[in-house]
Amino acid sequence: xxxxxxxATINFHQFNAAEGSKEPLYASLAGTQKSSSKIVSVExxxxxxxxxIEPDGFDGNPTHQIRFNIKQGIKTSRFRERIVFKTDNPKVxxxxxxxxxxxxxxxxxxxxxxxxxxxxxxxxVKKSIQLESTTDSATFNVTDVSSTVEGxxxxxxxxxxxxxxxxxxxxxxxxxxxxxxxNIVITTDDVNQxxxxxxxxxxxxxxxxxxxx
Numbered sequence: 001x002x003x004x005x006x007x008a009t010i011n012f013h014q015f016n017a018a019e020g021s022k023e024p025l026y027a028s029l030a031g032t033q034k035s036s037s038k039i040v041s042v043e044x045x046x047x048x049x050x051x052x053i054e055p056d057g058f059d060g061n062p063t064h065q066i067r068f069n070i071k072q073g074i075k076t077s078r079f080r081e082r083i084v085f086k087t088d089n090p091k092v093x094x095x096x097x098x099x100x101x102x103x104x105x106x107x108x109x110x111x112x113x114x115x116x117x118x119x120x121x122x123x124x125v126k127k128s129i130q131l132e133s134t135t136d137s138a139t140f141n142v143t144d145v146s147s148t149v150e151g152x153x154x155x156x157x158x159x160x161x162x163x164x165x166x167x168x169x170x171x172x173x174x175x176x177x178x179x180x181x182x183n184i185v186i187t188t189d190d191v192n193q194x195x196x197x198x199x200x201x202x203x204x205x206x207x208x209x210x211x212x213x
Contacts (some may be wrong), residue, residue, distance in 0.1 A: 003031040003092040005085065010068050012101030014108065016134045020048075021070035026058070027097060028065040033089060039066070043084040048074035049099050051083060068099060076105045076192065105193045106138035107131055109186075116180055116202025119173050129167040129184060129198055139163060140190040149182030149200050173204050180204065 010025045029037060042051045050069040058064040066085075078101070085095045110130045119125055133139060139162035147154045152171040159166055167184060180202040187195055 001031045002033050003029065003037050003087065003089050003095065005066070005095050005097050006030040008096075009098045009100060012068075012070055012099070014102045014104055014134075015070065016138075017074050017076045017103035017105060018072060019135065020072040020074065021068075021101075025068045026061075026064040026066060027068070028057070028063045031092075033091070037087050037089040037092075039085050040088050041086040043086070044081065046074075046079070046081045046099075047071075049081055049083065066097075070101065070103070074103045076103050078102045104134045106134055106190050107140055107188065107193050107196065108134045109196055109198065112198060114169065114184060114198050114200045116171075116200065119180075119202055119204045121173055121204055123173055125169075125171045125173065125202075127169045129169065129186075131165045131167070131186065131188075131196070133163045140188050140193075142167075142186060142188050144185075144187040146185045147182065147200075148185065149180060152180075152182070152184075152200065154184050169200075178204050 005027050007027055010027060012021050012025065015021050038055060039053050044051065048071045050071055052067040054065055058067055080098055080100045083097045083099060087093060087095060114127055114129065116125055131142065141162060142156055142165045145154045145156045145167050152169055155168045157166040157168055167186060169184060180200065182200050184198040184200060185195065
């Protein structure tokens with residue numbers, strides 16, 4: 001390997017979009033010609049991804065040559081952006097790195113999709129959805145919850161007013177509907193997350209009976 005960037009992917013996981021990333025992440029050049037190569041420019045289509053270069057390494061750490069931060073105000077969504085690094089190496093003139101993450105609003109929703117799995121007919125299914133503030137200062141209220149799935153009920157439970165709520169979902173699978181599809185719709189008073197939709201999916205059918213050996 002003549003020249004590369006390690007790691008090849010930077011993952012910021014979940015962070016509050018209004019605040020940006022709290023801690024920087026780093027990468028560095030690798031390969032047999034890393035010492036004689038320099039990064040001469042950086043190209044990115046996302047203005048909220050900030051990239052800084054320090055050939056000797058930030059804070060004197062040689063593995064911290066490239067520093068990444070996410071600026072405040074990035075759109076709330078999951079993202080995967082390609083960053084292109086132009087180099088002065090005649091054999092490897094450009095290198096790619098991907099920056100991934102999930103920019104959250106004031107409300108974190110877990111899970112974002114409600115998978116019911118394979119359900120045995122006649123059984124009762126119970127699942128829950130958690131909603132929490134992503135920062136200490138953010139507050140919100142859930143004003144309504146509803147279900148578009150026939151037979152699936154959604155009940156709101158307040159854990160901590162203004163900070164944490166649970167939506168308890170329950171379904172008795174007596175009706176013949178082999179495929180379950182629909183949404184849990186949650187309404188809040190948050191300006192940027194007025195309506196939160198959690199997709200529901202599952203299947204009703206008998207589980208295979210193990211064959212004795």
